[in-house]
Amino acid sequence: MTTATQRTGRSPLKSLTFKVTFFATLLMVVVVAVFSAVFIVSERQKTEQNILQNGQTFSRFSAQSIYDDYVQFYTHPQPEDFQNFKDRVQAILASNKDITSVSMTGLSGRILFDSSEFTHGKYSGPARTITDKQTIAAIQKETISTRSITVGQKSYTEIVVPLSNSGSSHILSMRYLLSYDLLRDRIQSIYQRSAMVGAVLVVFAVGVTSFFSLGLTRPIARLTRVAQDIQGGNFDSRAQEHSEDEIGTLALALNDMAGDLKGYYVGLETKVRERTQALEKAEVKLVENVHKQDALLASIGDGVIATDQNGVIVLINKVAEELYETEASKVLGASFTNLWHLESNHEPVTAEKEPITLALRSGVSTRSSNYLLVKQDKKGEGIILFPVSVSVSPVTMEGRIIGAIAVWRDITQEKEVDRMKTEFISLASHQLRTPLSAIKWFSEMLLAGDAGELKPEQQEFTRNIVESTERMVELVSALLNVSRLESGRLIVDPKPTNLIELLGSIKNDVSAKVAEKKQTLKIEINPNVPEVNLDQSLISQVYVNLLTNSIKYTPAEGQIEVKIERIGDQLVSTVSDNGYGIPAKEQGRVFQKFFRAENVIKVVTDGTGLGLYLIKAIVESSGGTIRFKSAEGKGTTFWFSLPISGMKKHAGEVSIN
Secondary structure, eight states: OOOHHHHHOSOHHHHHHHHHHHHHHHHHHHHHHHHHHHHHHHHHHHHHHHHHHHHHHHHHHHHHHHHHHHHHHHHSOOHHHHHHHHHHHHHHHHTOTTEEEEEEEETTSBEEEEGGGOOTTOSSOSOOBOOOHHHHHHHTOSSOEEEEEEETTEEEEEEEEEEEOTTOOEEEEEEEEEEOHHHHHHHHHHHHHHHHHHHHHHHHHHHHHHHHHHHHHHHHHHHHHHHHHHHTTOTTOOOOOOOSSHHHHHHHHHHHHHHHHHHHHHHHHHHHHHHHHHHHHHHHHHHHHHHHHHHHHHHOSSEEEEEETTSBEEEEOHHHHHHHTOOHHHHTTSBGGGTOEEEETTEEOOGGGSHHHHHHHHOOOEEEEEEEEEEEOTTSSSEEEEEEEEEEEEEEETTEEEEEEEEEEEOHHHHHHHHHHHHHHHHHHHHHHHHHHHHHHHHHHHHTTTTOOOOHHHHHHHHHHHHHHHHHHHHHHHHHHHHHHHHTOBOBOOEEEOHHHHHHHHHHHHHHHHHHTTOEEEEEEOTTOOOEEEOHHHHHHHHHHHHHHHHHTSOTTOEEEEEEEEETTEEEEEEEEOSSOOOGGGGGGTTSTTOOOHHHHTTOOOOOSOHHHHHHHHHHHTTOEEEEEEETTTEEEEEEEEETTOOOOBOOSBOOO
């Protein structure tokens, strides 16, 4: 295991010692620097104040003496007197080296002498007059005044001392220039002393800091080595620091942590070992389950395909491979739309209407046997269409659709059996119509007395024969219609149809039955419903069957309502009643052949059980859908929708009866 020292490449002891020493030294340097700066500023201010005070005192006491010497020289202007005066002034100035020059001026500013111009044997140069207003104002004051001035590039303090005659009248002023040149030398000396003291303090600080930092970091270094041992997995390593300060507390905490970690590590090793064994068993179980799943999929006689939520194939069994004449390696990871093409009602099924797509989008299972699978024949000379049954269920997890499973079955044999059965029924029904028609005809002749007058009992028997024959003819007609529809031989000839007129005609046809049971029939057609291309004979079968059922299975004085409206691109028709209803346990069989609910068989004995099957076949073959809802004892509502574009023309062989 990599330690902190190995990762950083440096010793923690050296690093911490360096940091402590560096920052402590830096702090000391800052303190010394601040102290030196304050000391230097203070010394400078103090020295400047002393120089100014000495200059003022010197000026006050020397002014009168210089004036007396000047008067004496002025009274006896001899060459040797000028030299004496010059020597006298220079001797006075020599007693204060901070005073660079002295001059005597009249109150008007005229300079009487200036010590800076004692040259060429003269006491003063050419007559000059001071023009600076502030200096003239100071000269005219009767008190000593000081101010800072600049002459050339040098700064001075100007000290002006008023001079009075024996009558105490202010007649002249003595003007001194105080220089700070010597102050720089003194400040430089202060700088040097401060630097020496600071260096000594810094060296002392480094030594003291190093001593204390080593005393601090050595225990930390020992604790670090213990921590590195623990990090490396040596949980028996312990810190040997026994001081009562924070270091000792940290050592105790580190030792306790090492003991806890050792216990955790031992427990973790046990859990990991147990978990590893459990995972190994689970892996074996998983492998077994995978093999069982593969065997199960291989044993299923139907094709099974699984997709993810995007329709990408993730599983396919052998039967499906044979059904689509492909291999798993070629289709896994590809979209299911690349694997097959379907047809329904003689039209290609688009990707949006594929059963897998519908299941993935709606989350509802779908099942249908109305698909034809399209694939190339083995010689590549054409296409083969064969019927398939498709059942698709979405796979959900936590309310989210994550895929779908589709089960495909080749129902060619079942369809062939159905075809043969349909043909048999069609043939038998067709053959039965002639004798049944003859029986009905002769029975009606007997009732009419064509063979002589019948006794009342004979008339009753003959009337029963006619009614039974009519029911048989109705059943044969229904069977013929079903066989024609299933065989695809039915002619579909759509024409623009006015639904108001169509429903009016149907209402007239059923009005006698409605009146017989004193029922109320209400038909409501929304004005926005246009003429639709419909095969009137087929659509009439739908409305007539639904209305006949409502009339038949609704008690006397019941309510029946028909409503037609346009919703989007669909023509929606609703037929509702408040009749007997359909038991919930039987509602799944409503559209099956020969189905009749148990609760109405006892009330209405006659009926073929083919009407709703025929209705559903007509609606779905026309591109529509049919649904219903029902509650036993409360009534039933059927609604079906057709595309507003109408039915598609189909050139068949026979028309519906």
